[in-house]
Amino acid sequence: MTSNDPGLETLADARSSTTGLPRTLCAALPETPPGRQVRIQGWVHRRRELAALTFLVVRDRSGLAQVVVKDPAVQVPSEETTVDVVGTLTADPSAPGGVEVTAPTIRSLTEPAATPPVELWRPALNTSLPTLLDHAPVAWRHPAQRARWELAAATLRGFRATLDGLGFTEVQTPKFVASATESGANVFEVDYFGRPAYLAQSPQFYKQQLVGVFERVYEVGPVFRAEPHDTVRHLAEYVSLDVELGFVEDHRDVLAVLREVVAGMVAGIHTYAGPAVERLGATVPEVSEEIPVLHFSEALRLVGAPEDEPDLAPEHERALGAWAREEHGSDFLAVEGYPMRKRPFYTHPEPGDERWSNSFDLLFRGLELVTGGQRLHRISDYEAAIRARGEDPAAYAAYLQSFRHGMPPHGGFAIGLERWVARLVEAANIREVTLFPRDLNRLTP
Amino acid sequence: MTSNDPGLETLADARSSTTGLPRTLCAALPETPPGRQVRIQGWVHRRRELAALTFLVVRDRSGLAQVVVKDPAVQVPSEETTVDVVGTLTADPSAPGGVEVTAPTIRSLTEPAATPPVELWRPALNTSLPTLLDHAPVAWRHPAQRARWELAAATLRGFRATLDGLGFTEVQTPKFVASATESGANVFEVDYFGRPAYLAQSPQFYKQQLVGVFERVYEVGPVFRAEPHDTVRHLAEYVSLDVELGFVEDHRDVLAVLREVVAGMVAGIHTYAGPAVERLGATVPEVSEEIPVLHFSEALRLVGAPEDEPDLAPEHERALGAWAREEHGSDFLAVEGYPMRKRPFYTHPEPGDERWSNSFDLLFRGLELVTGGQRLHRISDYEAAIRARGEDPAAYAAYLQSFRHGMPPHGGFAIGLERWVARLVEAANIREVTLFPRDLNRLTP
Numbered sequence: 101m102t103s104n105d106p107g108l109e110t111l112a113d114a115r116s117s118t119t120g121l122p123r124t125l126c127a128a129l130p131e132t133p134p135g136r137q138v139r140i141q142g143w144v145h146r147r148r149e150l151a152a153l154t155f156l157v158v159r160d161r162s163g164l165a166q167v168v169v170k171d172p173a174v175q176v177p178s179e180e181t182t183v184d185v186v187g188t189l190t191a192d193p194s195a196p197g198g199v200e201v202t203a204p205t206i207r208s209l210t211e212p213a214a215t216p217p218v219e220l221w222r223p224a225l226n227t228s229l230p231t232l233l234d235h236a237p238v239a240w241r242h243p244a245q246r247a248r249w250e251l252a253a254a255t256l257r258g259f260r261a262t263l264d265g266l267g268f269t270e271v272q273t274p275k276f277v278a279s280a281t282e283s284g285a286n287v288f289e290v291d292y293f294g295r296p297a298y299l300a301q302s303p304q305f306y307k308q309q310l311v312g313v314f315e316r317v318y319e320v321g322p323v324f325r326a327e328p329h330d331t332v333r334h335l336a337e338y339v340s341l342d343v344e345l346g347f348v349e350d351h352r353d354v355l356a357v358l359r360e361v362v363a364g365m366v367a368g369i370h371t372y373a374g375p376a377v378e379r380l381g382a383t384v385p386e387v388s389e390e391i392p393v394l395h396f397s398e399a400l401r402l403v404g405a406p407e408d409e410p411d412l413a414p415e416h417e418r419a420l421g422a423w424a425r426e427e428h429g430s431d432f433l434a435v436e437g438y439p440m441r442k443r444p445f446y447t448h449p450e451p452g453d454e455r456w457s458n459s460f461d462l463l464f465r466g467l468e469l470v471t472g473g474q475r476l477h478r479i480s481d482y483e484a485a486i487r488a489r490g491e492d493p494a495a496y497a498a499y500l501q502s503f504r505h506g507m508p509p510h511g512g513f514a515i516g517l518e519r520w521v522a523r524l525v526e527a528a529n530i531r532e533v534t535l536f537p538r539d540l541n542r543l544t545p
Numbered sequence: 546m547t548s549n550d551p552g553l554e555t556l557a558d559a560r561s562s563t564t565g566l567p568r569t570l571c572a573a574l575p576e577t578p579p580g581r582q583v584r585i586q587g588w589v590h591r592r593r594e595l596a597a598l599t600f601l602v603v604r605d606r607s608g609l610a611q612v613v614v615k616d617p618a619v620q621v622p623s624e625e626t627t628v629d630v631v632g633t634l635t636a637d638p639s640a641p642g643g644v645e646v647t648a649p650t651i652r653s654l655t656e657p658a659a660t661p662p663v664e665l666w667r668p669a670l671n672t673s674l675p676t677l678l679d680h681a682p683v684a685w686r687h688p689a690q691r692a693r694w695e696l697a698a699a700t701l702r703g704f705r706a707t708l709d710g711l712g713f714t715e716v717q718t719p720k721f722v723a724s725a726t727e728s729g730a731n732v733f734e735v736d737y738f739g740r741p742a743y744l745a746q747s748p749q750f751y752k753q754q755l756v757g758v759f760e761r762v763y764e765v766g767p768v769f770r771a772e773p774h775d776t777v778r779h780l781a782e783y784v785s786l787d788v789e790l791g792f793v794e795d796h797r798d799v800l801a802v803l804r805e806v807v808a809g810m811v812a813g814i815h816t817y818a819g820p821a822v823e824r825l826g827a828t829v830p831e832v833s834e835e836i837p838v839l840h841f842s843e844a845l846r847l848v849g850a851p852e853d854e855p856d857l858a859p860e861h862e863r864a865l866g867a868w869a870r871e872e873h874g875s876d877f878l879a880v881e882g883y884p885m886r887k888r889p890f891y892t893h894p895e896p897g898d899e900r901w902s903n904s905f906d907l908l909f910r911g912l913e914l915v916t917g918g919q920r921l922h923r924i925s926d927y928e929a930a931i932r933a934r935g936e937d938p939a940a941y942a943a944y945l946q947s948f949r950h951g952m953p954p955h956g957g958f959a960i961g962l963e964r965w966v967a968r969l970v971e972a973a974n975i976r977e978v979t980l981f982p983r984d985l986n987r988l989t990p
Contacts, residue, residue, distance in 0.1 A: 123792065141792045141953070142792075143951055144951075160760065160792075161712060161714075161759055161760035161761060162712075180950045180951035181951050182791075182792075182922075182951050182952060182953040182954075209922070209953055209954060210922055210923045210924070210948075210951065210952065211923060211924065211925060213949070213950050213951030214949045214950055216950050217950075235946065237754040237755075237757060237758075237943070237946045237947045237950075238757070238946055238947065238950045240755070240757075240758040241757060241758050246758055246759070249714070249716070249758075249759075250714070252717075253714050253715045253716070256715055257709065257715075260705075264702065267606060267607075269606075269694070269695070269698050270698045270701055270702070271694070271698070271980060272697075272765075272767070272784045272962070272980065273980060273981060274767075274782055274980075274981045274982075274983050275720070275767050275769075275782060276769075276781065276782055276983045276988060277988070278988040278989045288735050288736065288737065289735070289736045290733050290734070290735050290736075290744070291733065291734045291735075292733065292781075292988065293771065293773075293781075293985055297988055299735070306980075306981065309682040309990075310682075310685070310980070312682060312683070312685075312686060313682075313685040313686050313691055313694075314606055314691070314694075315605065315606035316606060320717075320765075321766060321767065322717070322719075322720050322766065322767070324720075324721075326738065328738075336721065336737075336738075337719055337720060337721055339717045346627075347568065347586045347587075347605075347627075477627075477654070477655055478655045478656060479655070479656065480656060498682070498989045498990030499990070501680065501682045501683055501990065502682045502683065503655075504658070504659045505625045505658050505659055505661050505662075505682075505683045506588055506589075506625035506626050506627050506655065506658035507627060507655065508586070508588075508627040508654055509654060517717070535716060535717065535718060535719075535751075535755070536718060536719045536751065537719075538719050538721045540738055543721060543722070543723040543737065543742055544723045544943045545754075545943030545944070545946065
């Protein structure tokens with residue numbers, strides 16, 4: 101993992117020994133004085149038997165360590181077997197990290213592991229997507245695959261740290277909702293004690309209600325979409341990073357917070373996942389002080405699309421991404437002002453021209469990463485918007501309580517975690533960066 | 546909120562003004578020089594009209610501020626209306642915090658708010674549980690109610706910081722699972738693209754598989770239980786704080802990490818929710834260096850229960866809680882060695898006496914807060930345990946992949962967030978501390 105793993109000497113590690121010799125993590129061996137007896141624990145990453153000796157590479161959460169076995173009486177377990185190794189730390193400039201463990205005693209912690217379905221010891225994980233997904237619990241052990249999730253985990257740390265620093269409160273909202281209305285199209289239905297309930301497509305309604313309580317809230321959690329299409333960028337369940345804040349002037353205040361959040365995610369990656377970035381050769385973006393903003397109508401003109409086009413097609417987004425890079429040197433571009441008719445009913449219109457909305461998408465390298473904007477905040481506007489859809493505001497009674505009893509102008513956004521990581525590492529399919537993806541066809545492993 | 550709110554001067558706040566005067570949070574007013582023009586924004590918490598003047602208390606995320614209106618021409622909006630107030634900051638020793646805003650210009654940000662269903666301005670929220678729950682979006686605005694969730698949010702920060710510091714990796718695992726088997730009894734069934742799927746009762750199987758990848762993992766997320774009973778301590782959906790770690794000697798290593806985690810949760814509360822603790826008069830526990838541990842058989846003897854009792858009844862737990870306080874001065878007591886027949890099939894038995902298990906419960910003030918223990922790690926043990934239940938290991942194929950391909954001795958635990966907060970604030974019903982509770986009868990708001 102990371103060389104600055106803060107858990108290099110910890111609790112359970114210190115006790116995990118029957119002989120009293122504490123465990124040393126692999127990454128800490130180069131800083132340990134040679135000549136010492138050391139104990140390492142991990143998986144047999146690679147076993148290479150030569151005529152006179154056997155090389156054993158042990159993998160633990162911190163990295164790899166080389167063990168040299170010269171005694172032919174010492175049994176070297178099969179790859180992926182978990183082992184406890186005690187031996188002498190020996191300097192060897194040709195070994196990775198300049199040290200290796202010699203004259204080892206090797207104890208297997210289980211029966212021998214079966215041959216893994218993918219070759220984990222090879223530098224690159226060359227396997228088809230179906231094999232990768234069918235064998236996810238094992239395939240994720242590959243250091244290059246694992247590094248992808250390390251980017252995700254570091255992103256979450258950076259996301260939360262930024263928002264904690266800006267006075268946001270973390271919330272956890274229910275995933276069971278009472279009506280499909282609340283959640284939009286493509287919802288999953290649940291048998292809820294004999295009656296129907298639905299799985300939340302987003303925490304949208306709840307995060308708004310909680311702006312009424314905390315002003316500034318965020319949530320990290322699963323959202324559920326019964327996407328009937330099998331595409332490389334959709335999942336039936338994904339991790340949504342949701343933010344909502346009150347007392348804004350308009351969506352530009354929301355964009356300003358989004359800029360800080362994305363910068364914080366990037367900072368989190370640099371701080372906590374530097375080695376993962378290096379291993380993957382990922383190009384982590386720089387986030388400029390101000391993210392360039394383009395109005396939707398302007399964006400259409402720029403890509404040569406008809407001016408009554410209601411949305412941006414993927415090829416338009418790609419063209420805009422290229423434009424932002426060329427004109428502004430930016431990996432990010434915010435497009436604001438999407439047509440009202442394509443946005444959800446709670447969207448705040450653009451003052452002065454109600455064809456457009458105070459909403460935005462953030463494109464990251466030409467791919468939609470974030471959707472957000474200002475929401476309506478007056479109860480009368482909600483009632484009118486719901487009636488304009490031919491619906492009865494009474495169907496939204498629980499949601500509308502907050503607006504009836506006083507809400508500030510507010511807005512927010514949602515970031516798809518897997519989409520972010522996929523774009524960072526240029527994965528062709530979002531499933532490659534999802535721990536255990538769920539889609540139209542896949543429910544296991 | 547907290548007086549050490551790190552977001553006292555932030556982004557959107559600084560811009561949220563048409564006149565250019567930036568917003569000041571209420572909690573920052575006492576440190577602002579009197580005589581200045583200030584802008585505050587928030588909800589009308591209380592409006593008190595006297596003969597010659599009107600007192601207006603404004604509530605924002607940081608706290609309350611008093612505004613004095615002497616000009617009879619100034620309209621003071623109804624309670625809970627959101628407002629933008631510009632006036633002169635004036636020292637007044639009799640005002641809360643020693644300052645108040647005088648000669649204000651008050652701008653309502655919406656139409657007047659309807660009278661709230663609960664009296665939010667009263668120091669205590671005296672309302673029945675059904676009213677509280679039916680009007681949750683508004684009731685949570687009450688500073689005392691809101692303080693309860695502040696304890697939860699601070700707990701999450703402390704939980705994650707502790708585990709990040711110990712080399713754990715955050716994971717996000719799927720909530721859709723393929724079989725009810727995987728999830729245990731009382732599962733919710735979902736219509737998953739025309740076939741049945743189930744909602745995960747816990748991330749147990751996934752966190753174990755990810756120990757195979759990251760060694761040490763944690764997850765904070767919703768879990769779903771179709772609890773057919775309507776009790777004060779069960780919910781259909783709650784927030785589970787899950788931890789799992791590899792390369793342990795036995796469950797005592799897991800308990801050592803649990804001790805650190807609980808201490809970190811307590812530290813989080815002190816650091817981030819001091820004012821909430823004070824407002825609630827909550828007694829935050831101290832966590833001793835070692836949490837006292839009692840064997841299950843010992844615990845039965847202590848409470849005078851028959852020695853073949855398979856579990857601890859709530860009154861036993863209460864008695865043990867009292868005993869731990871009296872004998873050890875501790876709010877926490879770990880009971881280890883629960884009978885194997887009452888624990889899930891993946892539980893590791895006690896070496897030498899397989900009636901008992903290497904599992905534990907952590908009681909907090911006499912209430913079960915955490916369940917955990919060591920798990921099996923050998924594929925042969927899993928196959929035997931599954932067959933002993935009369936089941937076919939093939940039904941667990943996805944899960945068993947990890948064990949077939951090498952897993953370390955490992956264990957973990959799960960903490961129920963709402964149960965923790967309920968016990969901290971001595972809430973009679975877990976629903977009082979859950980933002981939007983879901984149970985047998987309740988799906989809204």
